Amino acid sequence: xxxxxxxxxxxxxxxxxxxxxxxxxxxxxxxxxxxxxxxxxxxxxxxxxxxxxxxxxxxxxxxxxxxxxxxxxxxxxxxxxxxxxxxxxxxxxxxxxxxxxxxxxxxxxxxxxxxxxxxxxxxxxxxxxxxxxxxxxxxxxxxxxxxxxxxxxxxxxxxxxxxxxxxxxxxxxxxxxxxxxxxxxxxxxxxxxxxxxxxxxxxxxxxxxxxxxxxxxxxxxxxxxxxxxxxxxxxxxxxxxxxxxxxxxxxxxxxxxxxxxxxxxxxxxxxxxxxxxxxxxxxxxxxxxxxxxxxxxxxxxxxxxxxxxxxxxxxxxxxxxxxxxxxxxxxxxxxxxxxxxxxxxxxxxxxxxxxxxxxxxxxxxxxxxxxxxxxxxxxxxxxxxxxx
Ligand code: FES
Ligand SMILES: [Fe+2]
Numbered sequence: 001x002x003x004x005x006x007x008x009x010x011x012x013x014x015x016x017x018x019x020x021x022x023x024x025x026x027x028x029x030x031x032x033x034x035x036x037x038x039x040x041x042x043x044x045x046x047x048x049x050x051x052x053x054x055x056x057x058x059x060x061x062x063x064x065x066x067x068x069x070x071x072x073x074x075x076x077x078x079x080x081x082x083x084x085x086x087x088x089x090x091x092x093x094x095x096x097x098x099x100x101x102x103x104x105x106x107x108x109x110x111x112x113x114x115x116x117x118x119x120x121x122x123x124x125x126x127x128x129x130x131x132x133x134x135x136x137x138x139x140x141x142x143x144x145x146x147x148x149x150x151x152x153x154x155x156x157x158x159x160x161x162x163x164x165x166x167x168x169x170x171x172x173x174x175x176x177x178x179x180x181x182x183x184x185x186x187x188x189x190x191x192x193x194x195x196x197x198x199x200x201x202x203x204x205x206x207x208x209x210x211x212x213x214x215x216x217x218x219x220x221x222x223x224x225x226x227x228x229x230x231x232x233x234x235x236x237x238x239x240x241x242x243x244x245x246x247x248x249x250x251x252x253x254x255x256x257x258x259x260x261x262x263x264x265x266x267x268x269x270x271x272x273x274x275x276x277x278x279x280x281x282x283x284x285x286x287x288x289x290x291x292x293x294x295x296x297x298x299x300x301x302x303x304x305x306x307x308x309x310x311x312x313x314x315x316x317x318x319x320x321x322x323x324x325x326x327x328x329x330x331x332x333x334x335x336x337x338x339x340x341x342x343x344x345x346x347x348x349x350x351x352x353x354x355x356x357x358x359x360x361x362x363x364x365x366x367x368x369x370x371x372x373x374x375x376x377x378x379x380x381x382x383x384x385x386x387x388x
Pocket of ligand 1: 097
């Protein structure tokens with residue numbers, strides 16, 4: 001008899017391996033259920049530290065044309081505000097009757113946040129400044145109706161937000177603890193000094209976790225990535241077991257290969273202070289995959305659109321040449337565009353297979369230890385309500 005569960009996540013929790021179990025995939029519903037994705041958006045995206053993009057993309061001219069920008073963090077509409085060199089984030093929910101203060105993706109140069117519904121207006125620190133018609137309402141105090149401020153950080157040029165608990169509350173997760181030792185690993189790449197060389201966006205017909213799991217193993221590389229295997233042996237390197245809410249490892253370049261590019265030749269300017277023989281593959285939970293090379297840093301930012309659909313923004317960052325010109329990075333961008341598409345095709349095939357009534361979670365190979373680490377973290381988060 002099939003058991004029935006009141007909460008759809010209970011079925012997934014019950015079928016999710018716990019630590020110490022033989023390591024195997026999550027149950028199919030974890031990748032196909034709308035209810036599970038809704039839960040993940042609230043608890044693993046809004047409730048974690050999720051990457052919203054590069055600061056310079058969100059506020060391109062440091063504040064004049066764009067002072068306010070609406071975005072969505074997990075399932076929570078947020079309003080990013082940058083003014084006088086201070087970045088703040090608020091719930092994009094008016095304190096009158098809840099209208100969004102700016103529509104999703106919209107920006108504004110204004111120094112006041114004005115709700116389009118009944119024109120309550122707030123300053124850029126979130127304080128209510130005017131509530132039409134409330135001047136003579138007894139007992140109405142502006143201070144009771146400030147916008148809800150949410151925690152936001154800029155780290156290595158990326159903006160990270162937490163949208164579940166207000167800034168300064170006890171439940172706000174500690175950002176430095178979230179990064180853990182990832183911060184030390186990425187510091188030599190000086191990502192905040194790098195500039196965008198190129199960017200591709202993809203819409204992948206697969207669950208965000210299928211994409212992450214694929215990122216965490218090279219067991220598939222000899223089968224689908226002939227170009228990649230020419231520059232890096234697929235069985236090179238090891239995974240890290242260090243503090244922080246991230247999963248990842250390093251791989252090594254073949255002798256004579258200087259970077260991951262179509263020819264193995266450097267495509268950007270070599271980054272000083274980094275190990276020229278290795279490539280770091282680091283997944284900061286939940287949605288940022290940072291692949292750091294000797295001459296460029298590639299980052300995939302994932303936004304789940306549906307259980308079987310994920311938007312992926314792939315950006316390549318380089319050190320500018322003397323005089324400020326930006327290297328073209330063609331050989332690396334083309335290399336990774338080919339590799340990305342090989343990966344997306346595999347992920348989309350896995351997603352179709354997961355939807356079959358005959359799918360059963362299979363075991364991980366020894367070379368898939370980072371996938372097992374990721375799945376274990378997701379399984380634990382399903383039980384405790386957040387990434388740890
Ligand atoms: S909902 Fe914003 S002013 Fe009424
Ligand atoms: Fe791959």
